[in-house]
Amino acid sequence: MSEEREMETGRCFVCKREFTYDPREVITFLIDPETGVPPGFSVLGTMRPAKPEAVARSTDEPLCPDCLDMAERYTDQLNAPPPRWESWPPNGN
Ligand SMILES: [Zn+2]
Numbered sequence: 001m002s003e004e005r006e007m008e009t010g011r012c013f014v015c016k017r018e019f020t021y022d023p024r025e026v027i028t029f030l031i032d033p034e035t036g037v038p039p040g041f042s043v044l045g046t047m048r049p050a051k052p053e054a055v056a057r058s059t060d061e062p063l064c065p066d067c068l069d070m071a072e073r074y075t076d077q078l079n080a081p082p083p084r085w086e087s088w089p090p091n092g093n
Contacts, residue, residue, distance in 0.1 A: 013022040013061035014071075027068050 007020045013031050032039045032054045039058050040050035063071070 010062040012064035012067055014063060014067040017064055017066075019062075019064045019070055027063045028093075029063055030055070030058045032058045043081040 005022055008023050008026075009018060009020050010026075011018050012030065013036070030038050034057070035042075036053070039054035040047060042048050
């Protein structure tokens with residue numbers, strides 16, 4: 001008995017590349033089609049309260065492995081301690 005995987009084809013919401021994915025394993029994001037970002041995010045990347053109507057019109061969009069990889073690296077950077085600036089802030093003798 002062989003397990004058949006039902007693959008789906010979709011368009012990555014970040015790079016717009018078409019890719020094939022396993023719907024049971026793909027990472028999806030809830031995307032507001034009006035802004036192109038998840039409800040609750042502004043286009044500037046700042047948070048704001050998610051409006052119910054924005055959530056209602058949003059759909060789950062798949063994220064391709066490449067962009068997932070980049071997103072994870074970006075998250076790593078966000079979680080990393082801030083860089084040390086040897087001369088900042090200035091001590092101002
Ligand atoms: Zn992508």
